[in-house]
Amino acid sequence: MATRTPIVGGNWKMNTTRASAVSLAETVATSCREHTATCDVVIFPPFPYLSAVGEALGDSGVQLGAQDVYHESDGAFTGEVSTAMLRDIGVNAVILGHSERRHVIGEDDALIHRKLLATLEADLLVIFCVGETLEQREAGQTETIVLGQLESGLTDVPASRLVQMVIAYEPVWAIGTGRTASPEDAQAVHACIRTAVASRYDDVTADSLRIQYGGSVKADNASALFAQPDIDGGLIGGASLDGGAFASIVREASRISHGASA
Numbered sequence: 001m002a003t004r005t006p007i008v009g010g011n012w013k014m015n016t017t018r019a020s021a022v023s024l025a026e027t028v029a030t031s032c033r034e035h036t037a038t039c040d041v042v043i044f045p046p047f048p049y050l051s052a053v054g055e056a057l058g059d060s061g062v063q064l065g066a067q068d069v070y071h072e073s074d075g076a077f078t079g080e081v082s083t084a085m086l087r088d089i090g091v092n093a094v095i096l097g098h099s100e101r102r103h104v105i106g107e108d109d110a111l112i113h114r115k116l117l118a119t120l121e122a123d124l125l126v127i128f129c130v131g132e133t134l135e136q137r138e139a140g141q142t143e144t145i146v147l148g149q150l151e152s153g154l155t156d157v158p159a160s161r162l163v164q165m166v167i168a169y170e171p172v173w174a175i176g177t178g179r180t181a182s183p184e185d186a187q188a189v190h191a192c193i194r195t196a197v198a199s200r201y202d203d204v205t206a207d208s209l210r211i212q213y214g215g216s217v218k219a220d221n222a223s224a225l226f227a228q229p230d231i232d233g234g235l236i237g238g239a240s241l242d243g244g245a246f247a248s249i250v251r252e253a254s255r256i257s258h259g260a261s262a
């Protein structure tokens with residue numbers, strides 16, 4: 001079977017202004033264009049700037065993603081945004097289950113699951129985040145927590161839909177802290193996720209599934225992380241706000257060649 005196409009996401013979170021978002025998108029478009037044939041590159045600006053960023057990305061091959069979505073199609077849901085609205089403005093990927101939405105905003109597994117099914121149904125790519133807190137890691141619960149979140153997310157998702165999903169393993173204690181999981185620790189969790197997907201579905205589905213690492217990925221630690229056999233790219237927060245650093249990470253990811261035939 002084919003190798004997995006690496007994927008790097010730039011999650012801008014609640015940062016940038018309209019002007020800085022457009023300028024950053026232009027930098028990403030210019031510096032990442034040459035890598036988009038070998039690596040999927042997606043940036044996730046704040047909602048108000050999606051259209052402007054989409055225009056700035058032009059025909060660069062860098063894709064446009066949203067940081068969240070609501071599962072209902074329309075109606076009285078003040079403040080929410082539907083999958084159809086996102087598709088309408090050229091979005092093709094959505095982050096769901098991010099630790100900030102789980103732990104800061106308070107989304108639970110049930111809500112995340114409803115959003116996930118609606119996003120798959122809309123033929124958008126889902127970046128589904130899982131990850132343990134420091135307390136959970138220190139209590140030896142990493143696998144239980146991560147596999148529990150995974151199982152909840154994958155409920156009622158048929159194998160045929162997994163091509164539309166990327167799992168992002170983001171240990172909560174590594175997000176925005178400068179404290180990265182060691183490549184070996186991250187690999188262990190990625191391998192555990194792939195094994196769980198193989199037993200839930202089958203080996204071919206699991207071997208094709210892309211699993212990204214997120215949590216303080218920088219230009220200088222990306223290559224060691226991406227060298228691990230089950231790490232298929234990264235979901236980048238802080239470093240994605242620096243066009244040069246983000247492009248360096250994308251360049252590292254574009255060299256990845258992981259998969260059953262690798």
Ligand code: 13P
Pocket residue numbers: 011098170174175176177178214215216217235236237238239
């Ligand atoms: P940092 O790269 O800033 O740690 O953020 C990671 C993240 O949350 C990406 O979604």
